[in-house]
Amino acid sequence: MPTPQTGLAGSRANQAGAVNPLPAPAGPAAVRRVHPLVELHTDRSVFEELVQKAERNGPWDDWTLFRLAREAEEASLVADFHELQSLRALPAFTPMKHQIETARRVIFEMHGRAILADEVGLGKTIEAGLILKEYWVRGLVKKALILVPASLVLQWVRELAQKFDLPAVAHKKPHSWKNDIVVASMDTAKREPNRSLLLAGEYDMLIVDEAHKLKNKKTSNYQFVSELRKKYCLLLTATPIQNDLNELYNLITLLKPGQLGGEGEFHANFVRGRRAVKNEDKLQENLGQLMIRNRRSDGGIKFTRRFVTNVPLRLSPEEMALYEGVTRYVKEHAWAENRDLASMLSLVTLQREVCSSRDAVFVTLVNLFKKTPEGSPLRARIWELVELIRQIKANTKAEKTMELIRQINDKTIVFTEYRLTQEYLLRFFREHGIQAVPYRGGMNRGKKDWMMDLFRRKAQVLVATEAGGEGINLQFCHHIINFDLPWNPMRVEQRIGRVHRLGQTEDVKIFNLCTLGTIEEHIVRLLHEKINLFESVFGELDDIVERLDKEESWERRVARVVLEAEGEEDLRRRMDQLADQVIAGKACAERGERP
């Protein structure tokens, strides 16, 4: 079979041997060879027009404009192969050193095809934008396609416009594809009729955000991206893809087939067992040629410090009575009646909710009551608990929070896990004259932006139920109160990451409310004292938790421990074991190994 590349090279070699006739500018364009490897393409259409105008004796252009045209060409001249040209052409925005270095390496060492795998919060979007701008300024990219999750489309358009002044357009109608830089969701792009339109075209640059979704070769996303005709290509992912070597291999094949050898070779050279790696150094070296992963722990990336304060609280006797009532109920009924794990988990949720607010637990109890068949003795038990709620007149945690906010006397974000706690807190703050606005996942983009704007300009407090991966940046605020804590360390890190990120100029102060004598106390101890989550930026946390998650989700592990523990002492011991798994993973990561 004539391999494709010999066919192409062959035809050009023949041309090289041809004799160059004397140039005769007969047409507006010509192709000639000036070196065995190099064709010279001449575009003299502007001269052709001069000849026509000379025959008609004009009309002639203005000499000043003629000179300005030359000046414009001088100003936009790319004078050097190896120097970033785009940096002088940005709005009032200076990328960080590691972002500039990443752009430089992608363009000059990786030749425009790379995986950008920075840890969350280091600015992958900015790196991609900078690379795109550089090619744009150089005239090497005239048409670009950017595929991102639907929720990020507008954000990408905005960032490219504001930070890079690039004319990016969100895909809305079939007509939108005609623009030079189009941002679209993967789902839209791969759907007909878009799919055929895009596959028929060609893109000087393709950028795929959240590229870890492309790890499976058989999915339609993968096939689609593989089939697109592209010159330069950036795949962005924060999720470590090194967990599963096959997934990694697939992603790299999308970018540069054969970078890790043929499929057989790859397995022979690098894979031992299902997931383990051999020849780690060699693999890393190979990966280093097309993947960049900046880490927070790398030198040169400056973060401000974090200060963590645990705020211990004693629940009022009425609140404690409810907590104990609920705990008893959970313990007694968790293992009874052959409950499945899912409903067991929801029972543990009850316990967590009591630690948050009576509002949160009330609705769950009422729902539980409704689900319990009439006549069941359980109904009376549940109703007793609801009665206990009625006894509660004040929320100890909310009062403490208000006290903290008054002391802080500055912008503060209060995070809670529960929507009903959020509503309660908003009401509570309003009654006490503190301006607070809500933020939650279900809001549409416009409302989120609006809330963010209100928080920035007017309100002192933002009460949020989600930290969201949607890239909300709140660097203007540096106080966080964790009204209650998610059990998953990743989600805790996400919360803090909204504030403690590049661009934060102040040290970040974090307060964890912790009700003594409840499971909350154990969780705070696990996350804070054992895993030491809050104080240091936990570089490899996402790796470790995801790896643990593969067997059983972290939340479930914790819930199981809570349910299975026999007494306080046992619970403490089991929690420590959980922590040890994370710590062991961290130690491995620090030594650069894979567990």
Next chain:
Amino acid sequence: MNMKQVQKFVLTYLEATGCHIIEKSPNHITVKLSPAADRALTGRPFYWSFIDSTGTEPETLTYTWIFQRPEVPEAGVQATRLTSLLTPAGRVLREEIFFGSRRLNQIFDAVRQAGRHVTLFAEPPRAQRGALGSLPYSAWLGVNFKVGYECDVKKEELYGWGISLATGVIDENFWERVSQIRLTPRLPASVHLLPSTLSLKKGMAQLEQALEKKLKTQDFAWAEEAEKRRKEEQERLRHYYEPLLKKAQGNPEQESALQANWLKRAEEIDWQYRPRITVRVVNCGVFHLPGID
């Protein structure tokens, strides 16, 4: 281009296109565009075709251009910048202009379009004026070429060369020469034009030939390196696809799918790395200069 140069460039453009400057300070300008500038910059083809077909008096737009780099609003926060103002004079659009901004790039494009062809005469030196007899002028073809060296990266050069249509002499510093003298679109008095021996086309052919000769003597290391990269990449592809094809033997469907994939990837690599030089005529003109070289 620093901010001063940007400002000077924009002002020169506005004056050259006959725009009306309403207000000016060291770092901003408010300007009512001329019809010519409005057509080039406001992106209103339907409006202008309406004006042209009905003969209505056009109402051009007014801009306030601030010469500074705009602050980037914090991410996640909607930009609530004031972008237009209602004034007694009508609506005024506000924008920042800086090197790299879309508006400046658009003005660049506008001058590239509006400043392509000239025929000009050198103003005779003062001492010559009124002197008896007439001054002989010969015609030059002056061309600004933009040369691009492209592979996966790119570099550019500008050549402002001229050729005497009387003698065929080539001046590689022609642009420097003509940009330093006073030129006028009208034939000055007491000047006579010497006949040309070369047509514009022949002149151009000789200029291009000289440029090509120059380009051929340049260092082609960049192209050789790019070719090396291209070959390595193609080799890597072969290494990947050949075993797969072998495995797929006997399954024509799979085989042809693999071959199609291979071809596609191979074409992408050629597209990415193949070294090439592009020469584009930026603008050109006939310059009548004193004497004969």
